[in-house]
Amino acid sequence: MKKIRFSHILISIVLIATVLLAVFMLYPSPPERAVKQFLDYLLTADKRLYNLLERHIDKAHPFLKLAFEQAPFKNFKIAESKSIAKGVYRVRALLCLEQGCISVPFTVAQTNGKWYIQYLPSVIHFSAAIPVMENRSSGRSTEVLLYVAQDRLLCTNPLPPDRIQNLTPSEIILVENQIVYINPLKPVKLSKVLAASRLGRYIEDARLGRIPTTGDIPVYSIKDTSISYQGIMSGLVGRTDSTLFCDNDGIGRTIITQDQLIPRDGIRVLIKNKEDNGVLHSQISITCNADFTAQTLIQPVSHTFKAGEVITLKPDAEGMALYLNGRKLASSPNRWYIRPMEGGRLSILDNHRSSRKKSSSIPYRGTLEVALDDNNNDGLIVVNELSLEEYLYTVVPSEMPIKFGLEALKVQAIASRSYAIRCFKSEGYAPFGAHVDDSTASQVYNSIAEQPIAVQAVDETRGLVGFFGDQVIDARFFSTSCGYTANFHEVWSDKNNRFPSQEVPYLIAKPQFPSNIPDLHNEENFRAFINQKDLDGYDRFSPFFRWSVTMKRKELEASIQRNLPLVQRSEPAFVLTRKGESEFVQQEIPQDIGELQNLVVTRRGQGGNMMELEITTTHGVFKVIKEYNIRKVLQPVNYLDSNRPIKLYCYDGSVRDNFPILPSAFAYIDIHRNSEGTIEEITISGGGYGHGVGMSQYGTYGLSLLGYSFEQIFQHFYPGCQLKNIYEGRF
Known part of the structure; x- marks a missing residue:
């Protein structure tokens, strides 16, 4: 009897415990109740939910904004809760969408006896991402790889698979x-x-005119299912194979294009105003040696003209007006295309000539386009579009003297072609509708007429471009080396102002004479090297192989006073002022720099180029960083007396007056002081002309005289690179 009673008691205890456990499991805990209350308010857009949030949570939190504005959540269920710290729980809830559910965490903490939401689920909004279905997971939830600019993100798709359009740019919220x-x-x-x-x-x-965009448009190329990010606004100008993807408001958000090296219609060159070297023209007059047309493609207008007739385009109230002999023929806000017939050449006339019968420029191949400036309807932008090879016909003789001979000109053609191809992907001139301009800012174009030997050099290297691996090389070139070239990373900073920048394996410092010497970053070694006037260098035929300039203290002070503030404003990270004993900071240059007390080169590159220069005056110590900035600050120009120019003495005995920039940073400085230690004169002795990176043009000439072929010269200046023909194979 006692045994029966004991077993009954035991069974009762088990039943009671089971009931209590069931009640406990069914009845939500305080943290769960807090999340449940919050989600009830959220689904009904009840603003009382803010009372359940800790104060640090912004009322504009993306999760709240998503729930209120798009209302994607239809129902919810508390799934589980777990203690993660004393008085802190993580509560996981299932949020039901119109189709599918997602699992999200909430962090809940107890403060003064009450439970508050401490952290809300994260939300990411992509205005344009490219989804790729991975199909790795079983069931309805499928993994999706998102391409967002250069990043890739693997995420989960709880929605029906047919909601995802594979490889189609989409607006996506996670x-x-x-x-x-x-x-x-x-x-x-x-x-x-x-x-x-x-x-x-x-x-x-x-054909469509201007289409509004978000501005920072990512560009991709897709081949089969392989996606390649090209960059922001990269390589768009001139493309005929692109698709723009727009949102519901017609705003362009991303572009997919074919990954090709060269646009179908060739290169687009911005033609600068020859009067002030500016981008805009107040008006433009054009003629042709054959019949030619002027037309617009949008709201089409077309006129045909005879050879020798002169047309003029000017801004007017309706856009751009087209004139012939002073008579207005048409006006349009849209781009005008001027095209020659039967292989003719167009010429741009000087608007200030009393007679416009003669051209002020060398005739242009291809098409001229005239458009209104984006920000100034009183200015015109002129672009010349032509084939890449024809473009090189006048670039090569404009960049290198034809007396250097065929082999040297071939190397120049390859370097210029490589440079131009890299510009196809640059954004620099895209707002003007061009890839390059016609000045030294890109490559000099059409400043010298086509020369038979230069045309031959282009034709015999047709399509040849320098590659390092599968990338077109950055084919830097310059006029003259001092007998040693410079490392790329010791001349230029990167886009984040890091200097030295990242090394480029084929743009390296190396001797330019048939011997070898130690690196020239040591001041003593460099001085001894520059003092070798009889060095058997490949560049010795250049007048700038060696040079020197002497300036009075006050003359150099005036040049520094003028140029140091200009350089500091344009590149503030690279003109610094000493603060205290050793710290250098960005600071405005004083209006009066005071009396010059010292000039010291504090850092040189492997090839000897100045990288840092300290200028000490009675009003401060200034550090100038990077070779171009140093050359600009030490400009050998007399700003005190225009009748007494500063003289630069060159290797060939010639003298240059008031040279606009120190020829190179491959130089050393001698300071001459009086008995009291005051500076009287400064002599700068150096060699070379230009930045010193990559191919030296005079060095190319010297090597060609030694019997080097253009392939050997190319390998000398761009070691480890290959020549490939872009018109053959996959290119």
Whole structure:
């Protein structure tokens, strides 16, 4: 009897415990109740939910904004809770969408006896991402790889698979790395991209005109299922194979294009105003040695003219007016295309000549385009579009004297072609509808007429481009070396102002004479090297192989006083002022720098180029960093007396007056003081002309005289690189 009673008691205890456990499991804990209350308020847009949030949570938190504005969550269920610290719980909830569910965490903490939401689920909004279905997971939840600019993100898709359009740019919202919203962007096939402006937030298409964009448009190329990120606004101008993807408001958000080295219609060159070297023209007059046409493609207008007739385009109230012999023929806000017939050449006339019968420029191959400036309707932008090889016909003789001979000109053709191809992907001139301009800012174009030997050099190297691996090389070139070239990273900073920058394996410091010497970063070694006037250097035929200039203290003070503030304003990270004993900081240069007390080269590159210069005056100590800045600050120009120019003495005995910049940074400084220690004169002795990186043009000439072929010269200046023909194979 006692045994029966004991067993009954035991069974009762078990039943009671089971009931209590069930009640405990069914009845939510305080942290769960806090999350449940919050989600109840959230789904009904009840603002009382803010009372459940800790104060540090912003009322504009992306999770709250998503829930209120798009209301993607239809229901919820508390899944579990777990203590993660004393008085802190992580509560996981299932949020139900219209189709599918996501699991999200909430962090809840107890403060003064009450439970508050401490952290909300994370939300990421991509205005344009490219989804790629991975199909690795079983069931309905599928992994999706998102391409967002240069980044890739693997996320989960709880939505039905047919909601994802594979490889189609889409607006996507993730909550805790799970897709809750996806909207495929609308494709707009572009006929030809003529201009692209990040600042102006538009792309100009030949047929569609200007299309508004978000500004920072990522560009991709897709081959099969392989996606390659090209960059922001990269390589768009001149493209005829692109698709712009727009949101519901018609704003362009991303572009997919074919990955090709060269646009179908060739290179686009910005033609500068010869009067002030500016971008804009107040008006433009054009003639041709054959019949020619002027037309617009949008709201089409077309006129044909006879050879020798002169047309003029001017801004007017309706856009750009077209005139013939002073008579207005038409006006349009759209881009004008001027095209020659039967292989003719167009010429731009000097608007200030009393007679316009003669051209003020060398005739242009290809097409001239005239467009209104984006920010100034009183100015015109002129672009010349022509084939890459024809472009090189006048670049090569403009950049290198034809007396250097065929082999040297071939090397120049390869370097210039390589440079131009890299410019196709640059954003620099895209707002103007061009890849390059016609000045030294890019490559000098059409300043010298086509020369038979230069045309031959281009034709015999047709399509040859320098490659390092599978990338077109950065084919830097300059006039003259001092007998040693410089490392790329010891001349230029990167886009984040890091200096020295990242090394480029084929743009390296190396001797330019048939011997070898120690590195020239040591001051004593460098001085001894520059003092070798009879060095058997490949560049010895250049007048700038060796040079020297002497300036009075006050003359150099005046040059520094003028140029140091200018350089500091343009590159503030590289002109510093000493603060205290050793710290250098960015600071405005004083209006009066005081009396010059010392000049010291504090750092040289492997090839001997000045990298840092300290200037000590009675009003401060200033550090100038990078070779171009140093050359500009030490400009050998007399700003005190224009009748007494500073004289630069060259290797060939010639003298240059008031040279606009120190020829190179391969130089040393001698200071001459009086008996009291005051500076009287400064002599700067150096060698070379230009930045000193890559191919030396005079060195190329010297090597060609020694019997080197253009292939050997190319390998000498760009070691480890290969020549490939871009018109053959996959290029």
